[in-house]
Amino acid sequence: MKTIKQIADEIGVSKQAVRNQIAKLGLQTSLRKNGNQFAINEKQEALIIQAFLDKSQSTSANGLQSELVTTLQSSLRFLEQENEFLRRQLEVKDEQLERLDRRLAEAQILHADTKKLLPTKKDDSDESVEISSPSKGFLARIFGRKNR
Numbered sequence: 001m002k003t004i005k006q007i008a009d010e011i012g013v014s015k016q017a018v019r020n021q022i023a024k025l026g027l028q029t030s031l032r033k034n035g036n037q038f039a040i041n042e043k044q045e046a047l048i049i050q051a052f053l054d055k056s057q058s059t060s061a062n063g064l065q066s067e068l069v070t071t072l073q074s075s076l077r078f079l080e081q082e083n084e085f086l087r088r089q090l091e092v093k094d095e096q097l098e099r100l101d102r103r104l105a106e107a108q109i110l111h112a113d114t115k116k117l118l119p120t121k122k123d124d125s126d127e128s129v130e131i132s133s134p135s136k137g138f139l140a141r142i143f144g145r146k147n148r
Contacts, residue, residue, distance in 0.1 A: 001032075001039040011052050021051050 008018045022028055025047055031038040136144060
């Protein structure tokens with residue numbers, strides 16, 4: 001048989017906490033009084049200790065759950081920020097692709113226009129194409145020989 005103080009010391013709580021737990025468990029009427037102290041038998045002691053363990057585990061579980069929720073919220077904020085960053089990058093890339101598509105279309109139109117301007121051969125015979133010589137410099141035009 002143990003006293004309330006002995007149980008409180010073993011568990012590491014106050015005597016008042018043990019008294020409150022005895023009241024919650026409804027053990028007050030079954031306790032024996034030994035002088036000015038209550039004597040607690042082994043079954044009652046086990047019930048009291050188990051109640052404190054359950055309370056401790058519940059508090060511990062709540063702490064872990066709270067920590068998990070905080071971690072998940074932090075991860076969610078990070079993923080939302082990363083998602084926003086990637087979305088902006090996609091918008092920039094889409095704009096770049098649109099500009100490149102426009103430039104490609106313009107180049108194709110220019111290429112088609114230059115094809116229309118170039119003379120086309122009338123038949124498959126070898127025609128000599130006159131290649132112009134590069135233009136002479138200023139002094140070569142003044143002092144150079146004239147080819148006739």
